[in-house]
Amino acid sequence: MKRALILGVTGQDGSYLADILLEKGYVVYGLVRRSATGNTRNIEHLLDDPELFGKRFFVVRGDLADPTSIYRAIDEAEPDEIYNEADQDHVRWSYDMVGYSSDITGSAVARNLEIIKQVNPKIRYFQPCTSNMFGLAESERQNEETPFNPQSPYACAKVFAYYITRYYRQAFGLFASTAILYNHESPRRTVEYVTRKITKAVARISLGLQKELVLGDMSARIDWGYAREYMELAHRILQHDKADDFVVATGEAHSVEEFVREAFACVGLDPERFVRSDSAHFRPTKTSTLVGDTTKLRTELGVEPKVRFKELVRLMVEADLAEERARRSAQSA
Template sequence: MKALICGIGGQDGAYLARHLLDKGYEVWGTSRDAQLATFDNLRRLGIRERVTTLSMATNDFRSVLQALTKSQPDEVYNLAGQTSVGLSFEQPTEALESIATATLNLLEVIRFLRAPIRFYQAGSSECFGDVGEIAATETTHFEPRSPYAVAKSTAHWLVVNYRDAYGLYACNGILFNHESALRPSRFVTRKIAQGAVRIARRATEKLVLGDLGIRRDWGWSPEYVDAMWRMLQLDKPQDFVIATGVSSSLQEFVAAAFAEVGLDWQAHVVQDAQFFRPTEIRHSRGDASKAHAHLGWKATMNMHDVARAMVRHELDPTLPL
């Protein structure tokens, strides 16, 4: 089996590449400019030399066609595009082009080639908006509250449309927040883990964060990429929510991270309104019962496990990833 991972340099792309290599796949991956990309995450996982990389501009139909024609994949995983909700407010056009237009191009190329390619689209819990205390399922209505979420919602319905209209094996994985030590520093969970360790090592700074009251369903990325793979092994394509089912506040995440280094977070953390988003989701929680029933998948790591693991990797970068 041969897989093409679009956005292989990111957290999920790197973990998925390792997961597929362990299963005996030939793995190809794309980046906007593969000759200049460092693929640091692949190197950190020790798999860089086992992956074939090529350049692909997802907003360019011809570029996508060339990449799929060259790689001849059995499975395509679209993990590329803008990944930051906050950044999407500053760069909304880039969000739409890199997520929605990119998904459309991939689907169109697969349809054009008439190849039996199975396609996975990285969806997002952000599409649901603020559902309150209710755990979102595959049938929960979308109410996106950011340009990122609007783009992900558009991509979701493109997948559904191409599946229904053209019979493509295409599915959406609606993943709730999932983290690891491979997260970039701009993500709040990595920022917290790094800040806690710096302060524990006697840095005199305060860790400045936004709204500590928001609640998220946090899981562990290596577990979530397994769910992606499982979705493409079914006889018929379906969409799935992937989540732990437990919602925790950002304050609880901060407390868990600082507790791991023996500190009281309240003495070292301050809130700043500049980090508040124009529209924010207060509560987010997913119900992955369908994934458990049809994929045999269930999260084993909760928020506290994730926070502790991220801090431990900051303390000792030699720990296995």
């Protein structure tokens, strides 16, 4: 029975990964930092399952800022695979928390890899990276050979994470793979992210609980995929016969305005009545329209994302409608 350690198990990606690995028969350990202990919503179903919690799913305390806790987590979990889904992954927050973002998103990756090298170099390590590393890209589509040109502290830290992972692979022979993940969304996103902000507002507006939705730049075009599916691909990457780097994307871009229109269409409403743009929500710097080229993923692993834009929007809106209706029912009970 394989064993895995997920750093950042309470987040969107980490929680989906836990579900996937448990379904595949793994023993899963999830690292939870103190500031996340009150936010276990995404793994509540695992914590409440007596057949899983304490038997095949375990929670360990730790923080990427504390190398000793990572060492202890690895020592306790004895993992065959480690997935690092813990970082400061919000671009806008990174402008205000440059030092923290650089350390947790970048330097912590080097610490993780050094601990693996010293404790058990046979552990397979997965490092997620981001399309934001391409930033202002010259090419319309980006692949594994496209030069990086990051435009935020977050993206700069991810570039370091990418190269330090490759370094440990090349210099020390670690099985350390990266995936350059394009935007991936789900009902487990927090409302700080524009997609969830939109779908939650649409659900609330349709139920008469909210009057308007205020957004930033709605012209931005983004390659959006489904987070659970991307985590299935993360697992597939670590099962490959060699460690490598892969772009994971849908290969198609849609604007924020398109997302808004599609979301409101799900509930039969006209967004013109409810949506306005405010420059206060614009980012300090822009990136190019980033669209991933997944040729390598398809040819070497024989896989690619299947959930497309309209299906993604609909599943998020339907999840938020169900959540708001359940909340309203609970309040009226």
